[in-house]
Amino acid sequence: MTIKKTQTTCCYCGAGCQLLFTSDVEANKILDVHPVQGRTNDDKACLKGWFGWDFLNDPQILTKRLRVPLIRRGGKGSPLEPASWEEAIKFVADNLTQIKEKWGPDSIMGAASARGPGNEPNYLMQKFMRAGVGTNNIDHCARICHAASVAGSRQTIGEGAMSLSIPEIEDAEVIFNIGYNAAASHPIVARRIVKASEKGAFIICADPRVTETARISNLHLQLKGGTNLALTNSLAYVIINEGLLDKGFIQDHAKDYEAYRDIVLEYPPEKIGPICGLDPDDIKLAARRYAGSSRSVILWGMGVTQFSQGVEVVKSLCSLALLTGNFGRLSTGTGPVRGQNNVQGTCDMGVLPDVYPGYQSVTDPEARAKFAKAWKVKSLPSEVGLQLTRVPEKVVHEKDPAKRIHAYYIFGEDPAQSDPDLAELRETLKAIDFVVVQDIFFNKTAQYADAILPATSWGEHEGVYTSSDRGFQRIRKVLEPLGDVKDDSDIICLVSTAMGYPMKYQNSEEIWNEMIDLCPKFTGATYEKIERQGSVQWPCYDKGPEDKGTMFLHKDGQFATPDGRGIFKTSHYHPPTEVENSEYPLTLCTVREVGHYSARTMTGNCRALRNLEDEPGWVEMTPSDCQALGVASGELVKVTSKRGSIITRCQETDRVKPGAVYMTYQWWVGACNELTISSLDPASRTPEYKYCAARVEKIKDQKWAEAEIARVYADLRLAMGVDPKEARS
Amino acid sequence: MNSYVRSNPKRCIGCRTCLISCVVAHSDKSFFELDPDGYAFNPRLFMAKTTLVTTPVHCRHCENPACKASCLSKAISVVDNRVLVDAKKCIGCKNCVAACPFGAMEIVDTGRSAPDGLPIKVALKCDLCEGVADSPACVKVCLTEALELVTEGDLKNDLAAKRRAAAVAAQA
Numbered sequence: 001m002t003i004k005k006t007q008t009t010c011c012y013c014g015a016g017c018q019l020l021f022t023s024d025v026e027a028n029k030i031l032d033v034h035p036v037q038g039r040t041n042d043d044k045a046c047l048k049g050w051f052g053w054d055f056l057n058d059p060q061i062l063t064k065r066l067r068v069p070l071i072r073r074g075g076k077g078s079p080l081e082p083a084s085w086e087e088a089i090k091f092v093a094d095n096l097t098q099i100k101e102k103w104g105p106d107s108i109m110g111a112a113s114a115r116g117p118g119n120e121p122n123y124l125m126q127k128f129m130r131a132g133v134g135t136n137n138i139d140h141c142a143r144i145c146h147a148a149s150v151a152g153s154r155q156t157i158g159e160g161a162m163s164l165s166i167p168e169i170e171d172a173e174v175i176f177n178i179g180y181n182a183a184a185s186h187p188i189v190a191r192r193i194v195k196a197s198e199k200g201a202f203i204i205c206a207d208p209r210v211t212e213t214a215r216i217s218n219l220h221l222q223l224k225g226g227t228n229l230a231l232t233n234s235l236a237y238v239i240i241n242e243g244l245l246d247k248g249f250i251q252d253h254a255k256d257y258e259a260y261r262d263i264v265l266e267y268p269p270e271k272i273g274p275i276c277g278l279d280p281d282d283i284k285l286a287a288r289r290y291a292g293s294s295r296s297v298i299l300w301g302m303g304v305t306q307f308s309q310g311v312e313v314v315k316s317l318c319s320l321a322l323l324t325g326n327f328g329r330l331s332t333g334t335g336p337v338r339g340q341n342n343v344q345g346t347c348d349m350g351v352l353p354d355v356y357p358g359y360q361s362v363t364d365p366e367a368r369a370k371f372a373k374a375w376k377v378k379s380l381p382s383e384v385g386l387q388l389t390r391v392p393e394k395v396v397h398e399k400d401p402a403k404r405i406h407a408y409y410i411f412g413e414d415p416a417q418s419d420p421d422l423a424e425l426r427e428t429l430k431a432i433d434f435v436v437v438q439d440i441f442f443n444k445t446a447q448y449a450d451a452i453l454p455a456t457s458w459g460e461h462e463g464v465y466t467s468s469d470r471g472f473q474r475i476r477k478v479l480e481p482l483g484d485v486k487d488d489s490d491i492i493c494l495v496s497t498a499m500g501y502p503m504k505y506q507n508s509e510e511i512w513n514e515m516i517d518l519c520p521k522f523t524g525a526t527y528e529k530i531e532r533q534g535s536v537q538w539p540c541y542d543k544g545p546e547d548k549g550t551m552f553l554h555k556d557g558q559f560a561t562p563d564g565r566g567i568f569k570t571s572h573y574h575p576p577t578e579v580e581n582s583e584y585p586l587t588l589c590t591v592r593e594v595g596h597y598s599a600r601t602m603t604g605n606c607r608a609l610r611n612l613e614d615e616p617g618w619v620e621m622t623p624s625d626c627q628a629l630g631v632a633s634g635e636l637v638k639v640t641s642k643r644g645s646i647i648t649r650c651q652e653t654d655r656v657k658p659g660a661v662y663m664t665y666q667w668w669v670g671a672c673n674e675l676t677i678s679s680l681d682p683a684s685r686t687p688e689y690k691y692c693a694a695r696v697e698k699i700k701d702q703k704w705a706e707a708e709i710a711r712v713y714a715d716l717r718l719a720m721g722v723d724p725k726e727a728r729s
Numbered sequence: 730m731n732s733y734v735r736s737n738p739k740r741c742i743g744c745r746t747c748l749i750s751c752v753v754a755h756s757d758k759s760f761f762e763l764d765p766d767g768y769a770f771n772p773r774l775f776m777a778k779t780t781l782v783t784t785p786v787h788c789r790h791c792e793n794p795a796c797k798a799s800c801l802s803k804a805i806s807v808v809d810n811r812v813l814v815d816a817k818k819c820i821g822c823k824n825c826v827a828a829c830p831f832g833a834m835e836i837v838d839t840g841r842s843a844p845d846g847l848p849i850k851v852a853l854k855c856d857l858c859e860g861v862a863d864s865p866a867c868v869k870v871c872l873t874e875a876l877e878l879v880t881e882g883d884l885k886n887d888l889a890a891k892r893r894a895a896a897v898a899a900q901a
Binding site: 030044045046047050051054057059060061182183187188190191194197198210212215216594595607608609610611612653654655 | 739740741742743744745746748749750752753760761762763765768770778779780781782783870872873
């Protein structure tokens, strides 16, 4: 037996933990996994790191690994049939080419992956879409999570990433944690918050629920969902009104203060307290504590961004940090903590409709000329492309066929599970002429695919991920892939070449080298440096060893805006789009399950994680709401919104407020996105997952409901191609 | 004195990595090779959450165990500073479940059947990973270091430190 030890970066969440795998080379089997020393994780990992690699064994619990290309030879409605790579690539390329010739390049949409593939295939995907197809219609799931953070931060401080690093959190004096449940999203970041608390930090937690951070906080602002902007504006009011602002910092490093002040001065705590459901004195205390330290940190997550005013709240949070001079030093700044393992990287790689790799604008003629030259094309499209949340609008709601999306190339995403208003999304996928799915598992979206291209998984390929705090870290191959699968980069190159735009690379490093030379902020981060340091945080401009990267941004108050000044911005608060009413008296908010991840194809196929939590998931309700409906914890209940209805299990908890219910978004049977609303933030086009109106109903016949859940789950597994038990053993 | 695993709720984030590690450590063969539809998942510790507290609940390995006193089949004994259940002797009478003041004892389905076809259900509790790991698996995996194994020596040291601190405080 040949034993191999391989260190790699965890494939879950943006914390970027380092894991050491021990494997048996001949048997191609993992023997042991444990966390090792890394920049962000020390030597710790959460349950997903310790036990979440089991999907590599393909135990076929929820779905099944894709092992061979599948195509619908007879067109829509015909069965998915196995094909050779040669045939599958030709099938995809011919169909995409025909659509491009008939309807133009902007009729094709690409969605790339913030998960397993890594930075290199994502760089190639946007290059293929821009230079090969000729459109900026390329996006990824940041759109449905932190796009608001990228947009809001870039407009105020010039850089759309965490300004500080994860390890710095533990040395903060004040943490203002808003709409962020670290214990469920990033346990390894929660660990830093716990450490900060032990070191004496004052923790302010603004959250409608009693999260773990709220529980250990010094001040819990248990605000009403959807009132973030009223709160953040009111905090600014107190800071200005009580003279707690950093005048010197504002004068030297910021601008547009007056317009900002004029807005926030309309938000005195006495007026805002009732709107947020908070004691005005608590708002004042929070403002005084936040402004009272030069090591104040703001952390936020989906509870800020997944609202129709997400971008406005992000701008307002960045402005609070500007107002108090909390930027550019150790353990201070702003922290939008990124959800997926490589969602920061996928943004870095320009898998966004408005920027090239390294955040260079597609509307900037100089950047366009630079990339056109490097990619050896005459010109590149100058119009900003389509955001993926607008695909339904451009398919089922677009009357003019010439303006519709006719082809959708979906690489490592599952919109039929993760996007809002799933009924509308399914209608959209059915209506699109040609859908390509490139993935590791058969998933809900794959059911609508005309071609399925099977890829290698994390653990089966080499590359680089970017952690949430801008850290480039290596991923390494642990196992040999089984079946007729290919590396994502190779697949994209084959499709592109077959469409007349040849691309070919020897390995991931060759792709990486092409990318960093086009992106000044990443140029210094060579594979060699990443290997040597373990992690390189951008910006890293110079390839020489002395440029080790950047731990925190905006040093000396120098912002990444054109004139180096931070820009104050905020807006007036307005309530969410769909508010509760007599028919739908409860507010529904979607949240996260700690042991599960994204669309759940990976964690749902891990034995232990499945045991901890499984279908149909839970709806959290306060005891008084449970009593009013006559339902008890563990009982199956029906949850309905204007858009759909699902069955899930009631979880009684006094950690939530009356009138507000919460569902985790990972479930397929109890899929909360059947209920959520597709209203979008006008600036970031991020959906309002955190607020819609719903009602919960008691189910009298529990036996029937249990059987129904079991039947739907079994049907889903069959639809995913999971072999019946007899065939597996 | 018996050892036990102590939890610090100020550090616990409720992630339940400890619960899984318990099952994986106690799996007869590699947990990751089990038939996915054919095994029992029975952690020997439990997560308790209220608005004020989040903490795993473990057996305290009491010095005068109420579970042992209540056991009809003499399946519970104190061995090497641990309170252990002998599953072979357990008849599933549930006296121990009622007697334990912490809720640390549970009757679980082992997933196996007796010759008469009835499922085998027995009392299960923390054994401090006796014979399955060097130290309790839950302590090893806890990422916030909320869990620690407390031995008689640790407890004595803690007490000595507490007495010194109290003595100093009383003088101040």
